[in-house]
Amino acid sequence: MEIQKMSNGHHDLSRDKSMESGFDALDNITEGETFLHDKSNGKIETHFTDFEGKTSFGMSIFNLSNAIMGSGILGLAYAMANTGIIVFVILLISIALLSAYSIHLLLKSAEVVGIRAYEQLGNHAFGTPGKILAACVVTMHNIGAMSTYLYIVKIELPHIIEGLMDLPANSHEWFVNGNYLIIIVSFMVILPLALMKRLGYLGYTSGFSLSCMVFFLISVIYKKFVTVCSVAHGNNATFLNESIYNSTADRCEAKFITANPQTAFTIPIMAFAFVCHPEVLPIYTELKNPSKKRMQKIANISILAMFVMYLLTAIFGYLTFYATVESELLKNYSIKDTLMLCVRLSVLVAVTLTVPVVLFPIRRAVLQILFPDKPFSWVRHISIAVCLLFVVNLLVIFVPNIRDIFGFIGATSAPSLIFILPGIFYICIIPKEQQPLKSRPKIQAMVFVTLGFIFMIMSVTFILVEWVNGKTPKGGH
Template identity: 65%
Template sequence: MELQKMGGETVTEMLNGTLPDSDKAAVLEDGYEEEERTLAEQEEFLPHIASKKLNQFTDYEGKTSFGMSVFNLSNAIMGSGILGLAYAMRNTGIILFVVLLISIALLSAYSIHLLLKCAGVVGIRAYEQLGLRAFGHGGKVVAGVVISIHNIGAMSSYLFIVKSELPLVIQTFLGLSGSNGEWYMNGNVLIIIVTVCVILPLAMMKHLGYLGYTSGLSLTCMFFFLISVIYKKFEILCPLNETHSEKPTIYYNGHNVTDEVCAAEFFTVNSQTAYAIPILAFAFVCHPEVLPIYTELRRASKRQMQNVANVSILAMFSMYLLTAIFGYLTFYGSVEAEMLHTYIRVDAADKLVLCVRLAVLVAVTLTVPVVLFPIRRAIHQLLFHKKDFSWLRHVIIASCLLIIVNLLVIFVPNIKDIFGVIGATSAPSLIFILPSIFYIRIIPNEKEPLLSRSKIQAACFATLGFVFMVMSLSFIIVDWVTTGKSNGVGH
């Protein structure tokens, strides 16, 4: 460089004012060029530092495609609660149900937006690490425990469906009139076989992205369920158990009630309406899976992951809405809390209904490994955060979790009561409360002041979560006290 060539004499001459103006210009020009080169090198170097910081909490370079990520997140959203949506519509009416479903879908998308924004600011893609960043070790523990409790409850609800439905499906396939104590008709034995032969091998996968194919198969089964519900609407006549075209006239206390039984309600409120709101709210719980899926997304960015979430929520919203409408318009006031049971009342030997029950069994079975991943990740973050990956530990954690879930399903008689309380506390925490308070704590006040619109919205969102939690617990307790019977809500 010219400045270096001239050395100390040139600098001295500049300071003393004895250097000619033309030489001064040359020296200053070279100095500016050197400064620009230095800044350019810094600009090129700093992104590498930033990327290292971004990847500090990720142990895997994302390789999962957009489509597979959508399958995984959609499968995480799609829960056994889809079987109860027609019952929820029965207790709210079509208009109120649609308004509530749209509202919950939008709130869920907003909640995911808060999570992704927090993750983008601090470069963290683990729910538990967001808790650590926001509230220290206590926040990390709370996030890990809430995720574990909720997902253990969800896995147990899926295996309860296997326990209750699989023996009946086998019985129908074999043409048996009842069980004579055969081992293949024992639900407890069957869930152990399904767990060991199907769920455990899938849970051994190191990365969640590999389950995109099974998630796609699970969603295909639920899509078959939806098509069957639509088809049955035009085959089953109201009132139930009638196979001929003429509807009999039903009288009650001298009044013709046939039209009332088979008439759709557009807006209604009854003693069971309060349960419909938590059912709809919990139908979109997928937040424990969002950040693990984000971690494994190829060319991951906040915008791309938000698109994954939006597509998944929109797809599940469509399936939920169509299932609820056609299921309700098939049975009207006769629809049961578990819609498959209503079809069985009409014709237990119906081959299509049998195939639908089998498809639902496949769907919920293939969902269990996806739900298990966030629990195992939470345990890793809480207990083994500083240790490298170990296949032995990976297998042991998955096996222990599945053993716990199987024991719950087999030995706890009033599991719905427990899940009702778990669902009423963990689901609002994951959807509303934790993302909001993380956002308020993590986003710097210099970037968004505490009284900014975004943080005020997040505070209102957290308050709404507390209202949901108190309301759900109150109705469950009132139901226990007044009827002695729980209608616990599950995902």
């Protein structure tokens, strides 16, 4: 793609200069310099004025798939147990399709105005308040996701070390202290990856992260065929023989449709399983030969791949433990099981390598708000990453019920990112001359926004009810 800029006529910028500006060149463009329209053969073609992307199609799929893949995959079997197989499959298909449609709205808006930054879309739609709102929602949601990932590291890594070193449970050695471990992992593994200038470079780690989750899925499927339904669950699981199995058939029978007090709460959790929208536009920015059609294809492939992984994990996890399945599937497996010990390690590697991908949009949002017109600076680039990891570590260490707090954040930010903001941006940005408010696409977008508000109200209500009743919300992103 040839990079152009309007300055007293058409003037070509050198490719060296564009590459020197790097990934954050997009942060420095002003509203009046965001795009050019080239009228040729009666068709308007948008030329983006940020730098030329160099990330391949495959690497972009890895990055977006890794952004979609969250810790919530561990809770999908529990969700199936509380909805039934048929309802779960219908919900998962619906959410996957809605997420793909949401990305279509984002990409269409970006195509019209030539902007590939979430915050700049908010700025174009509503001015500075829209820019600040989008940046705050992205920051809030991704900090919640990062905290959830590190919380898993804090809980699971000590068990893995105890298993590998054959230490007694709840050992008091410093190297099995979860608080120390998340600090070590954050600054020895996550920070170096987060300091990379471009998100595209993380395609290799994203690919490895996804391979770890494939290993997790294969192991869950294998365990289904070698495990008998358990009376208890977790690390003290005892397995049933035939006589006991007959007396507890109700607990070891698959339910196709079910309803209980937890059913309503699992629906919003599933709705958040495909949240990747803060990462879509940064990945689009770095895509080689970018186009809306090419990026939509990346999104569709990523969503389809994650849909298959989610569905298989939920089905085989549920059919292994049925009614006794835990809200986090790994808790059902013994820490003495060598295979599942390796699986726990692979899951930890996967969520750890996802954190840098999630951190990039937060840094983008901070730069958009605090330093919108400043050129790229390594000092700012590094400082923001260090500060973000420091804050997230403090939250994971000192907040006792971190899942409650970030469950509430997710209940407000996730519907905003999936439904509300993409729909509103689309309605405001697409010209009325091109699509009147009463046109079918904009009516669909309005319905989509309304659905987002319904999800938000429903999610917040469920969480508040759980808090009032003294129960802890289950699951995560």
